[in-house]
Amino acid sequence: MPLDAPLGGAEFGLDSLALVSFLTALESTFEVEFETALWVEQQALTLEHLITRIGALSPVAVLSGPAEVGETLKTAGDGADSAPTDRGGRVLQRALAFGRQIRSRQEYLILERDLQQTVVHPPTRVNVEVRRVRPEDVAGVATLFGPRRGARNVTELGERLAAGYHCLGAWVDGRWAAIDYVTDQRHWHGFLRLAVVPAPGHVYGFGLHEAPRLQGLGVGLTLLAASIDLARSRGYRRQFTIVERGNQRMLSASVQIFGFRVAGQLVRGTVAGISRTTGGLGDAPLRGRELIL
Numbered sequence: 001m002p003l004d005a006p007l008g009g010a011e012f013g014l015d016s017l018a019l020v021s022f023l024t025a026l027e028s029t030f031e032v033e034f035e036t037a038l039w040v041e042q043q044a045l046t047l048e049h050l051i052t053r054i055g056a057l058s059p060v061a062v063l064s065g066p067a068e069v070g071e072t073l074k075t076a077g078d079g080a081d082s083a084p085t086d087r088g089g090r091v092l093q094r095a096l097a098f099g100r101q102i103r104s105r106q107e108y109l110i111l112e113r114d115l116q117q118t119v120v121h122p123p124t125r126v127n128v129e130v131r132r133v134r135p136e137d138v139a140g141v142a143t144l145f146g147p148r149r150g151a152r153n154v155t156e157l158g159e160r161l162a163a164g165y166h167c168l169g170a171w172v173d174g175r176w177a178a179i180d181y182v183t184d185q186r187h188w189h190g191f192l193r194l195a196v197v198p199a200p201g202h203v204y205g206f207g208l209h210e211a212p213r214l215q216g217l218g219v220g221l222t223l224l225a226a227s228i229d230l231a232r233s234r235g236y237r238r239q240f241t242i243v244e245r246g247n248q249r250m251l252s253a254s255v256q257i258f259g260f261r262v263a264g265q266l267v268r269g270t271v272a273g274i275s276r277t278t279g280g281l282g283d284a285p286l287r288g289r290e291l292i293l
Helices: 016-030 036-040 047-056 086-102 135-163 219-233 248-257
Strands: 103-114 129-132 166-172 175-183 187-189 194-197 202-210 238-244 261-271 274-281 290-292
Touching: 016 248, 103 248, 129 219, 135 166, 135 175, 166 219, 175 219, 187 202, 202 219, 219 248, 238 248, 274 290
Parallel strands: 194 290, 202 238
Antiparallel strands: 103 238, 103 261, 129 166, 166 175, 175 202, 187 194, 261 274
16 A cells, blocks of 8 residues: 555545544544644544554653552652542542643634635434424434433524524434534623624534444534534525634544634633633634634
8 A cells, every 4th residue: 555645535445424433533542643734734644653652652652551549640750659549539639620720721723714615524323414403403402412412402492593503413313413504693601601692694503422332433424414414405605613622533533534624723711710812813813802813
């Protein structure tokens, strides 16, 4: 097999979905983490390119088994002593949790897609029905999120339908399988504490969620492709979304399968319980608590 052949080509038998799964499996098996650039670069990934990337990685931690409460990760070469007692581990876990409340930092990438580009429809391993969500579907969405989050998502879906959001759903065997939203309206992004405001001709996609039982079967990708088709059919020119930097599967799928590109970034910092989001689209910073897309 030629080293310069794209991994997603016929020589290796990997379609786009299988390539994403292959890369994440490499990370899990060898306990490494590829840099963000690998997931968001738009050039075709070759075997030679991948070997070079793997060779440049340094072992981050050596683990004898699954990390449990009370265990510590031994950094390679640090000569770490044995793990603390269960009680000591619990104290450490609480201290770390408290520290994250005092000070934390999360990074997000703003992705952009030209809607004039052809949409790729990845294959699925199950039969999926995709369509616009109807009022009679709203109550059933609770089954997609479980008892703790179900009621809140039923309320949100009902409110967004009433407000004119484009809400798409996927069903497998008559059961809710995934949901996705697209809107050209001002949307308050609660976690980032800012409002996303699409410019005329632009649309914002968010809230893609698939049932855990169906992950890896292509259901979420099918729904995302349908959302892009919907935006194109409505005459929008560009579609935006926001993805957490650490969500490699979504980043890779968005860029390598659907043709999104990185257009900006956001950083949510928390100090002493007070959160602030900075960054913006390209060279344009946030305007107060508004992100103009």
